[in-house]
Amino acid sequence: MAITRYAALLRGINVGGNKKVPMAQLRSLVEGLGHQDVTTYLQSGNVTFAAEGGDEDSLASAVGRGIADTFGFPVDVLVRDHAYLAAVRDACPFPAAELEGKQLHVTYLSQAPDPDRYAAIDLPAYAPEDFRLGDRVVYLYAPDGLGRSKLAEQLGRPAVQKGLIATSRNWNTVVKLVELTRPES
Structure with missing residues (x-):
């Protein structure tokens, strides 16, 4: 199965001291979901990863559930693949x-x-x-x-x-x- 690179875009974390999500814990959480080559960018909710299969919505749901379970609050998550991100640019x-x-x-x-x-x-x-x-x-x-x-x-x-x-x-x-x-x- 092909590996695809994605970015998960989290909405409204680490803003004004609210919804604190440490990046090291976010990386661990996404790795724990079975994804590879996980990196974060800035403190504002950007995490990139490689995954085998899955669609953007199911990947976003899994990250969102993981955040809610780990940190105790809901966070909206969008996941977009490299091709889409490049097309937007x-x-x-x-x-x-x-x-x-x-x-x-x-x-x-x-x-x-x-x-x-x-x-x-x-x-x-x-x-x-x-x-x-x-x-x-x-x-x-x-x-x-x-x-x-x-x-x-x-x-x-x-x-x-x-x-x-x-x-x-x-x-x-x-x-x-x-x-x-x-x-x-």
Whole structure:
């Protein structure tokens, strides 16, 4: 059976002292699920691993259950394979090479974004900030960074994200996850 490289994207851990998940314990947990070559990136919930078989949803469920059992709280988890992560990077509608990593963000979604959810956002009111929908992602250009972005606040409203798992990464992390999940040659 073929080995596939994945990234598990955890939502909302290690933010403001809440939902603390030490990276060494997260690596051990994912290894305990039978996965290989497990690495973590930053403290914000990125873990890469190699697995034989399985689909993204079942892998995400297993990691989520493991976190709940180990740490005592639920965490939303998305799992994406290398090919998908590379396609998201390559499809970026903004000039990523010309921007700082903090100016460009990708929000990974559990399903394809419904354009109707975003139709009420008055995009010109947020200029020069901008966003575009992609394959289970929202790309956000925020020239002053995510923390100051008024458009990010609109994109994160419950009415827009209802029923979705959504977790954001800056462009530097997007690129690094592609690198960390690259199959060995």
